Amino acid sequence: MTSAVVVEAPGEHRIVAHEPVAPGPGEARVRVHAVGICGSDREVYQGNRPEGYVRYPLTPGHEWSGVVDAVGDGVPGGLVGRKVVGEGFRNCQVCDRCHAGETTLCTAGYEETGFTRPGAMAATLTLPARLLHVLPDDADLTAAALLEPAACIAAAAIKAEALPGQRVAVVGTGTLGMFAVQFLAANSPSELLVVGTRDERAALSRQFGATDFRLRDSPLPDDFDVVIETAGSASAARTAASLLRRGGRLVLTGIPAAGAEGLDPTDLVVRQLEVRTVFGAAPDAWAHAVRVFGAGLLDPMPLVTHELPLDRFAEAIELVGAGDPKVGKVLLRP
Numbered sequence: 058m059t060s061a062v063v064v065e066a067p068g069e070h071r072i073v074a075h076e077p078v079a080p081g082p083g084e085a086r087v088r089v090h091a092v093g094i095c096g097s098d099r100e101v102y103q104g105n106r107p108e109g110y111v112r113y114p115l116t117p118g119h120e121w122s123g124v125v126d127a128v129g130d131g132v133p134g135g136l137v138g139r140k141v142v143g144e145g146f147r148n149c150q151v152c153d154r155c156h157a158g159e160t161t162l163c164t165a166g167y168e169e170t171g172f173t174r175p176g177a178m179a180a181t182l183t184l185p186a187r188l189l190h191v192l193p194d195d196a197d198l199t200a201a202a203l204l205e206p207a208a209c210i211a212a213a214a215i216k217a218e219a220l221p222g223q224r225v226a227v228v229g230t231g232t233l234g235m236f237a238v239q240f241l242a243a244n245s246p247s248e249l250l251v252v253g254t255r256d257e258r259a260a261l262s263r264q265f266g267a268t269d270f271r272l273r274d275s276p277l278p279d280d281f282d283v284v285i286e287t288a289g290s291a292s293a294a295r296t297a298a299s300l301l302r303r304g305g306r307l308v309l310t311g312i313p314a315a316g317a318e319g320l321d322p323t324d325l326v327v328r329q330l331e332v333r334t335v336f337g338a339a340p341d342a343w344a345h346a347v348r349v350f351g352a353g354l355l356d357p358m359p360l361v362t363h364e365l366p367l368d369r370f371a372e373a374i375e376l377v378g379a380g381d382p383k384v385g386k387v388l389l390r391p
Contacts, residue, residue, distance in 0.1 A: 059074070059075040059077075059179075059180035059181075059391070060072050060073065060074060060075050060179070060180065060367055060368065060391070061073055061074075061075040061116050061178060061179030061180065061367075061391075062116055062117060062118075062178040062179070062367060062370045062389075063114050063115070063116055064101060064102055064113060064114065064115050064116075064117060065113065065114045066104070066113050066114070067102070067103060067104020067105075067113075068102065068103065068104065070102065070370060070371065072367065072368050072370070075179045075180045075181070077180065077181040077183075078181070078183040079127070079129075079183070080127050080128055080129035080132070080183050080186075081129045081130075082129050082130040082131050083129060083130070083131050083132060083185055083186060083187070084128070084129040084132065084183055084184065084185055084186055085125050085127070085128045085129070085132055085136055085141075085183070085184065085185075085186040085189060086125070086126055086127040086128070086181050086182070086183045087121075087123040087124065087125055087126065087141060087143070087177075087181060087182045087183075087184070087189075088123050088124050088125075088126045088180065088181055089118075089121055089122075089123040089177045089179065089180060089181060089182055089391045090121075090122050090123045090124065090198040090199070090201075090202065090390075090391075091121065091122055091198060091199050091202035091364070091388045091389070091390055091391075092118040092120060092121040092176075092177040092178050092202060092388065092389050092391070093120030093121070093202050093203055093205070093206070093386055093387070093388055093389075094120075094373050094374065094377050094386075094387045094388070094389065095120060095206065095232070095377070096377065096378075097119075097172075098117050098118070098119075098171070098374070098377070099374055099377050099378050101115065101117050101171075101172065102117075102374050106172070109167060110167060110169075110172055110173075111172050111173065112172070112173040115171075115172070115173075115175070115176070116171075116175045116176050116177075116178055116179050117171045117172075117176045117178050118170075118171045118176030118177030118178035118179070118182075118389075119145045119169060119170050119171030119172065119176055119177070119205060120177075120202060120203065120204075120205040120206060121142065121143070121176075121177035121182065121202055121205070122140070122141070122142050122192075122198045122199070122201035122202040122204070123140075123141060123177070123182065123198070124138065124139065124140055124141070124198075125137050125138065125139050125141055125189070126138075126181070128186060129186075132186040136186065136189070136191070139191050139192075139194075140191070140192040140193075140194065140196050140198055140201070141189045141190060141191055141192060142189070142190050142192065142201055142202075142204045142205070142343075142347065143170070143182075143184055143188045143189045143190065144160075144188040144190070144208075144338070144340065144343055145169045145170040145171060145172075145188075145205065145337070146160050146161050146163065146168070146169050146337055147168035147169060147170065147173075147174060147185070147188075148160035148161075148163035148165070148168075149163050149164075149165035152164040152165055158339055158340060158341060159339055160339050160340060161336055161337035161338070161339055169337075170182070170184060170188075177391075178367060178370065178389060178391070179367075179391060180391045190204075190343050190344065190347045192347065192350075192351065193351045196350070196351065197358070199358070199361065199364070199388065200350075200356070200357040200358045200361075201350065201357075202357075202388055203232065203236075203357035203360065203361070203386060204343075204346055204347065204350060204357070205338070206232050206233055206236060207236045207346045207349075207350065207355060207357065208338035208342050208343045208345075208346040208347075209233065209310060209335060209337060209338045209342070210233055210236040210237050210240055210285075210287070210310065210346075211240060211338065211342040211343070211345040211346040211349070212335045212337070212338045212339060212342035213237060213240075213285050213287075213308045213310050213335045214237070214240035214241065214244075214285070214345075215341065215342060215345065216308050216333040216335060217241070217283045217285055217306060217308045217333075218283070218306065219241055219244050219246065219282070219283045220244070221244055221245040221246070222245065222246065222247050223244075223246055223247065223282040223283060224246065224247055224248040224250075224280065224281045224282050224283075225241045225244075225246045225248070225249055225250075225281060225282060225283045225284070225285075226249070226250040226251070226252060226281045226283070226284045226285075226297075226300050227241065227249075227250070227251050227252070227267075227284070227285050227286075227287065228252045228253075228273075228284060228285070228286045228287065228288050228293055228296055228297040228300070229252075229253065229286060229287030229288030229289070229293065229311060230251060230253035230254070230255060230258035230261075230262065230288075231287065231288070232360055232385070232386055233287035233310060233311075234251070234253070234258075234287040234288070235258075235261060235262070235265055235359075235360055236355070236357075237285045237287055237310075238251060238262055238265040238266055238267050239265045239266060239354070239355050239356065240349070240355075241266070241283075241285070242265060242266025242267070243266075243349065243354050246268075248268050248269065248281075249266055249267045249268050249269070250267065250268070250269045250270070250271065250278070250281065250300070251267045251269070251270045251271075252270075252271055252272075252273055252277065252296065252300070253270070253272065253273065253288075254272065254273055254274075254288075255382050256272065257382045258270070261359060264359065265356070273296055277296070277299065277300060278300060279299060279300060279301070279302070280301075280302040281300045281301055281302060281305060282301075282302060282305055282306070283305065283306050283307075283308075284297045284298075284300050284301055284305065284306075284307050284308070285297075285308045285310065286307065286308065286309050286310060286311055287310050287311055288311050289310075289311025289312050289313050290311070290313055290317075291313050291314070291316065291317040291318055292317070292318045293311055293313065294307075294309055294311070294313075294317070294318070294319075294320055295318050295320060295321075297309070298320055298321075298324065298325070298330060298332075301328070301330055303328045303329060303330075304328070304329050304330070304331075305328075305330055305331070306330075306331045306332075306333070307330060307331065307332045307333070308332075308333045308334070308335060309332065309333070309334045309335070310334070310335045312336075320332065357386075360385045360386045361385060361386045361387075361388060362383065362384055362385035362386065362387070363376055363384065363385075363386075363387045363388065364387075364388045364389075364390055365387070365388070365389055365390070366389070366390055367389050367390065367391045369389075370389065373387045373389055
């Protein structure tokens, strides 16, 4: 018997029997290989996800990989048997933002796999086939389960517009930060600084292409061309902005708790800093992440520290929130 996780309400979950959903017209069903857990899944379980961004009862899971095992009418049969990952945002496809390719800004409202729609913490996941991205036949599906956070950072890398030879930096050393290092390293920067709070990430940062690593409470430079912030802590945005030269570009991806230190508008204007933000990943960012992964320029596996069966969901959630520096990415295997 196959199973699924259902979060009935904050702090309440069950492992239930899973009944695969037959794909309807335009849909595909994926046999889930692995599903990642991130801070937002912990928010779902604890009940502190912002109102409107979760709908209970819910099967979580928005970071996943798998193999297509069935398709509905209107979907090419050649998809069956292919390794895939998939976008989470269920956009309307007809509003002006969707037509512009900005599907994470869909004006029809927020709908996302694993938050308002059933997610991948189950044996199978049925979703619109248009959201799928096909992987190379030899792709490592365990590594591919991390392509959702990679796609979010691909969106940041696209907005950063870093050029070869520029001085670039990353603030934050979690999964997003380590992906940001890899994307920026692929652009051949003259310098790539990583700023974090844990010395344990220094070696991994350099493995991924960083030329320097510094702790946030140490003296920091102020002349970088581009900075991507991924930490989401209360002061991370200010730290990131302080690293920039006049006229530099900042891309924010972290979402801190209420009460975080805001950027100083006077500083932004006087130094003519450009600030861009990312929430989720549009199709172009997904396609970019999949291409970079397929080309061997993105290596998620060093970030994975734990793989657990689906019925150890509660343990996995605790690992994610434990603050243990030895805990990296936690995957569930249905």
